[in-house]
Amino acid sequence: MHLHAVVARQDILEAMTGIALVIDRELRVVAGGWRNWRAFWRANGGVGPAPAMCGQDLTLGFSAGAVRSGFRAALTALAAGERGPLRLPFRCDAPGLQRDMLLSVTRCGTAHMLYHAMPLTEKPRPVPLTNTGSAPQCCAVCGRAAPGQPDPLDWTEPSVTTICLPTHEVCPRCTLLLMAQPA
Numbered sequence: 001m002h003l004h005a006v007v008a009r010q011d012i013l014e015a016m017t018g019i020a021l022v023i024d025r026e027l028r029v030v031a032g033g034w035r036n037w038r039a040f041w042r043a044n045g046g047v048g049p050a051p052a053m054c055g056q057d058l059t060l061g062f063s064a065g066a067v068r069s070g071f072r073a074a075l076t077a078l079a080a081g082e083r084g085p086l087r088l089p090f091r092c093d094a095p096g097l098q099r100d101m102l103l104s105v106t107r108c109g110t111a112h113m114l115y116h117a118m119p120l121t122e123k124p125r126p127v128p129l130t131n132t133g134s135a136p137q138c139c140a141v142c143g144r145a146a147p148g149q150p151d152p153l154d155w156t157e158p159s160v161t162t163i164c165l166p167t168h169e170v171c172p173r174c175t176l177l178l179m180a181q182p183a
């Protein structure tokens, strides 16, 4: 099925794994697989009904600063045909669950993009103990911990029991993946 057709087919969007959203050139959500969206919201500890996404700017839900501005630059360039599709592994933990996902954003014609976040692996994660104040800063996209402990030279996978501080940082590897690629 050609991607152009996906935009207009609610049944296909509902059948896709993970989160499938159609956004327009202004990054507004115009369609989506809402059954998975509601399940995802609950699995991540969401209380009450999942927020309605239609008509909203997609990036309003991203953390402000480097994360939101990085994604806005990448998605706007993709909409304009200035770069190729976006493929970005990212970490999206739920309470008690370590979840690795892959984001793929592809143009559908000239007016829309398919934003598709697919789960890759899920494994149980012990709920961390109380934050002692010494938690490392982590990349908001991939979850790697900033240089320090245990590796003073590079960003590292946080241990399963480490609490990562809520962060607005994007590590160099994720920054490179967000940057323009040949269209």
Ligand SMILES: [Zn+2]
Binding pocket: 139, 140, 141, 142, 143, 144, 170, 171, 172, 173, 174, 175
């Ligand atoms: Zn990262």
